[in-house]
Amino acid sequence: MNILSIHPVIPSTTPYPLVSHHVPAGFPSPAEDSLERSLSLDELLIVHPESTFFVRVSGDSMQGAGIFPDDILVVDKQKEAITGSIIIAVVNGEMTVKRLYRSAHGTIELHAENPHYLPITFHHEEELMIWGVVVGVVRTLNT
Amino acid sequence: MSPRIFALVDCNNFYVSCERVFMPSLAGKPVVVVSHVGGCALARSNEAKALGVLMGQPYFEWEALARKHAIKLFAPNFPLYGDLSNRVMKTLSTISPDREVYSIDECFLDITHVVYSDPSTLGQTIRSKVMRTTGIPVSVGIAPTKTLAKIAGEIAKKSPALRGVHTIDGAPDALEHILAQTPVEDVWGIGRQTATKLHIHGIHTAADFTHQDGEWVRSTYGVGFFHTWQELRGIACIEGNDLHDHVHKKSIMCTRTWARAMSSLQDLEPRIAQYTALTAERLRRDRLTAQFVTVSLRTSRFIDRESRTTRDMTLALPESSAYTPHLTTLALQILKKIFVKGYDYKRASVVLSGFTENETHQMGIAGESVEARAAGSRLMRAIDSLNHKHGAGLIQNGFALLNKEDTRPHAAPPQNLRSPRYTTDWRALKKVA
Numbered sequence: 001m002n003i004l005s006i007h008p009v010i011p012s013t014t015p016y017p018l019v020s021h022h023v024p025a026g027f028p029s030p031a032e033d034s035l036e037r038s039l040s041l042d043e044l045l046i047v048h049p050e051s052t053f054f055v056r057v058s059g060d061s062m063q064g065a066g067i068f069p070d071d072i073l074v075v076d077k078q079k080e081a082i083t084g085s086i087i088i089a090v091v092n093g094e095m096t097v098k099r100l101y102r103s104a105h106g107t108i109e110l111h112a113e114n115p116h117y118l119p120i121t122f123h124h125e126e127e128l129m130i131w132g133v134v135v136g137v138v139r140t141l142n143t
Numbered sequence: 144m145s146p147r148i149f150a151l152v153d154c155n156n157f158y159v160s161c162e163r164v165f166m167p168s169l170a171g172k173p174v175v176v177v178s179h180v181g182g183c184a185l186a187r188s189n190e191a192k193a194l195g196v197l198m199g200q201p202y203f204e205w206e207a208l209a210r211k212h213a214i215k216l217f218a219p220n221f222p223l224y225g226d227l228s229n230r231v232m233k234t235l236s237t238i239s240p241d242r243e244v245y246s247i248d249e250c251f252l253d254i255t256h257v258v259y260s261d262p263s264t265l266g267q268t269i270r271s272k273v274m275r276t277t278g279i280p281v282s283v284g285i286a287p288t289k290t291l292a293k294i295a296g297e298i299a300k301k302s303p304a305l306r307g308v309h310t311i312d313g314a315p316d317a318l319e320h321i322l323a324q325t326p327v328e329d330v331w332g333i334g335r336q337t338a339t340k341l342h343i344h345g346i347h348t349a350a351d352f353t354h355q356d357g358e359w360v361r362s363t364y365g366v367g368f369f370h371t372w373q374e375l376r377g378i379a380c381i382e383g384n385d386l387h388d389h390v391h392k393k394s395i396m397c398t399r400t401w402a403r404a405m406s407s408l409q410d411l412e413p414r415i416a417q418y419t420a421l422t423a424e425r426l427r428r429d430r431l432t433a434q435f436v437t438v439s440l441r442t443s444r445f446i447d448r449e450s451r452t453t454r455d456m457t458l459a460l461p462e463s464s465a466y467t468p469h470l471t472t473l474a475l476q477i478l479k480k481i482f483v484k485g486y487d488y489k490r491a492s493v494v495l496s497g498f499t500e501n502e503t504h505q506m507g508i509a510g511e512s513v514e515a516r517a518a519g520s521r522l523m524r525a526i527d528s529l530n531h532k533h534g535a536g537l538i539q540n541g542f543a544l545l546n547k548e549d550t551r552p553h554a555a556p557p558q559n560l561r562s563p564r565y566t567t568d569w570r571a572l573k574k575v576a
Contacts, residue, residue, distance in 0.1 A: 048276075049233070050230040050233045050234050050276050050277065051230070051234075051275070051276040051277065053565075053566060054566075054569075054572050055572055055573045055574070055575045056572035056573065056574050056575070057574075057575060057576075058574040058575065058576050059576040061576060072569075072572065073575070077275065077276060077277065077278060078275045078276045088575055090167040092168075093167055093168025093170075094167075094168065094576070095165075095167065095573060095575045096575055096576050097575045097576070129167065131167070131278075
């Protein structure tokens with residue numbers, strides 16, 4: 001940085017014009033410094049917008065997990081499915097919601113959460129197509 | 144200029160792939176998306192291609208094949224395709240910020256400054272990231288120029304052994320070999336008409352084209368083709384033109400080709416009105432106002448010369464606007480001026496241009512009061528909101544309703560042909576059991 005010249009500061013006697021428009025007086029809000037954004041459901045449920053899709057539940061196979069017919073499921077296609085995850089899987093060409101279990105010896109099972117439904121077993125990872133992981137359940141009431 | 148590297152990412156059979164995201168049972172099956180019931184093939188799965196269905200081929204020519212092999216047919220679901228396209232493009236921008244969306248299913252990425260071990264690995268990374276995120280399969284062509292990347296992309300698509308990725312590294316012998324196998328009309332930027340002229344000079348392949356003298360190309364065909372010539376020889380010089388770059392969007396167009404030709408003004412007026420309303424909707428969605436309206440009409444290109452005609456005209460509004468009634472009035476004035484009796488028109492388009500961002504302009508026309516303009520804006524917002532909530536076309540331009548036929552642009556074919564709007568309509572969510 002170059003210092004070009006130094007002057008003492010001399011108080012000016014030049015008159016300054018009054019501000020011509022109205023400046024709102026009134027007390028500033030004590031909350032102003034702590035203001036945060038309002039809560040947003042998108043922020044809560046949609047972590048990866050490009051890979052997040054919604055599907056509608058039909059049937060009662062996952063009642064035990066609190067997933068009921070007509071619920072909307074928030075599904076993230078890029079999320080890693082681990083054992084215990086509730087996922088959307090493709091079984092015989094159909095999309096279905098089930099809980100995933102991976103056993104130590106490589107078999108995979110899809111479990112319903114309803115005693116009336118039997119688990120489905122896959123012996124190789126490749127047989128099962130995972131469409132996405134369920135990251136949220138949305139239910140609107142009184143509509 | 145230091146060398147650059149581009150990746151051309153191209154979705155495979157895009158419309159079909161979109162349908163397969165929500166109908167996994169279609170995997171491995173012959174599927175065709177047709178323009179409308181009895182219309183032409185817009186997109187074909189590999190299985191349908193193998194059966195012999197050609198791009199653009201009218202249904203009646205392959206109807207027997209369709210029945211025999213149970214080809215699954217769809218009418219276009221553009222809301223779904225547009226939404227999935229946006230997701231693909233957003234995903235690609237995480238690979239490189241230098242992204243140029245070229246069409247609904249193609250994107251150039253400048254990967255010059257992206258860190259990766261080798262192009263092939265990056266190509267596979269791109270493929271798996273897009274597949275995992277959106278379910279859409281893509282092919283990747285990598286090369287020192289966009290024109291070469293396009294050629295690489297075609298090669299990647301055609302040979303399954305390449306696993307969807309192909310790199311042209313610019314090494315002269317390999318490049319010459321590839322260009323010798325590329326017909327000149329398949330080169331990006333060289334159309335059938337120019338190719339015919341080139342054929343006369345004995346130029347049949349891309350290699351032949353690059354063997355010509357650059358100055359000859361420039362002086363005979365113009366600077367555009369000279370750039371193509373340079374790009375084929377490995378020198379990147381074609382600048383970008385991103386489709387998603389709203390700030391620089393130059394025009395908004397609505398074009399429709401009709402199965403049945405229109406020859407009277409009464410047939411054309413409601414359609415032009417509807418197309419204007421659609422473009423105006425997009426204008427408002429992008430928060431722009433337009434100064435110029437262009438209307439064009441065209442007969443079929445495949446009839447004899449005397450029966451062919453193309454007519455178009457552009458007029459300006461006194462003041463930039465996004466107010467559908469004003470834009471429609473002008474569009475219909477233009478239509479009356481360009482319409483000539485005695486022709487069978489097959490295609491029309493409405494183009495809006497001369498944009499200004501809406502922050503500075505209200506919707507109205509000079510001379511209107513501020514209140515009238517504000518009312519116009521409120522009216523448009525209310526209409527857009529209702530159309531969004533209840534389905535496009537709920538509220539239409541009165542003119543458009545004069546014609547007894549359904550003039551909605553994607554006039555609904557029978558429900559069983561159009562798949563639900565899985566990603567844009569709460570009522571159309573995919574059901575899972």
